[in-house]
Amino acid sequence: MNTTKNTPILSVRHLVKCFGQREILKDIDFSIDHGNVISIIGASGSGKSTMLRCINLLETPTSGEIIFEGKNILDISNNIPLYRTKVGMVFQSFNLFSNMSVLQNCMVSPVTVLKHPKKEARQTAMQYLEKVGMAQYINARPDQLSGGQKQRVAIARALAIKPQILLFDEPTSALDPQMVGEVLSVMSDLANEGLTMIIVTHEMAFARDVSNRVIYMADGVIVEDGTPQDIFGNPQNKKTQEFLARFTKNI
């Protein structure tokens, strides 16, 4: 297998997810290249979160394939925890471990999962906390932080295991407007540094300015997939046009 820039780092093939009788994801198909940033937009309930959760197996897909490093990770023999250390996730509700300090949050996975020595794990954690501007807060507990601070720590925690892809599920939706900016600016930095990211977001300006590709989802299918210029400037599908019409005044 060659690892040139054009080889997808992750491919989703014919992904289907049903909850009971309801088909929430219908034949989702896309791949993401190294260093790319994909924004996923779409109405509430269109299946964006479900798709992201399927990618790191918080939900078990009903059928389809997820190819990572040339292997279908849905094969039963695959080591799921190991895969998850390569595909990180940032949640809308932060989900910082409430029984740990900021620093411990960022060290726990490197130490318990990757078995890194504490000293090394600490240095890595500090490096990322520095990057998100939270190094001063290492002794704080999550419940003592603002939403924006929590989300920045959550990003540092995800980065501390050095994932190859980072998934974001509406990372700013639970934040007060004045805190959205601080989180988005951290994410733009990561994009500029070449981190591969898949971002579910309602921040259209961010999706337009930071990502190389935008996917519009509706009712469990990918309706349109293209560059931000195509999707925002010249949407082909009627659904996309209608959806974006509601947001254009925000951009």
Added chain:
Amino acid sequence: MAADMPTTFLGWVMFIINQYGTALLQGAGVTLLLALFGTLIGCIIGLFVGIVQTIPVTDRTNSGFKFLNKIIQFIFAAYVEIFRGTPMIVQAMVVYYGSMAVFNIDMSAMVAGFLVVSVNTGAYMAETVRGGIISVDKGQTEAAMAIGMNHIQTMYTVVLPQALRNIMPQIGNNLIINIKDTSVLNVISVTELYFVSKSAAGVYYRYFEVFFVTCVIYFIMTFTASRILRYIEHRMAGSADYQLVNDPMADPTGIFPNNSNQGGKQ
């Protein structure tokens, strides 16, 4: 002799304390011992049962394990229902006399008492622990899994510390209940506080005065336990504030550089 006997309530109380103070305190010691170790072992049993009862079974679990798991779950569920569903006083009788009659084991009353208190507490704690585990926010386990932890790692680093913190009040409650309820072990002649009191009261037929003293001793024990537990709960909650670290890289070897006494406690 009879001329020396006290005539007032307080006189009797003093008399009883003089005559039986040591015996009553020894009884209180046995009570505390049974309650403390019974609660401790009960918590360990409860923790174990609660943890096993919350092992997730998914589509990916292999069928051999699923079958084994079903059997174990049945046994644990039966254990919880039986020991919660029968009075401890009856369990004491069954264990003490039954061990002799059925298994020919000559158990001392004290050992039988420990066993009954521990196993009984274990049944209650199992439910408490299970509840504590399932009440931890699902986002916490998802976040742990999303950074690569398996079920066991998630349990001991994230879920159990939070569950334990949440069930501390119930653990304390169990301890206080045990301090009081070990009194039922008098039916198998464990020389705990109630048993000693009953014996002492019988000598002069001063039931009210003796049990008044007993009452005070029980209350002192439960009240002290309750205060200590409050303190522990308070400590577990961690400090109310934190300090900024101005030079975070100052001591890259320590977890909490500069101000090791500040910040959240696990």
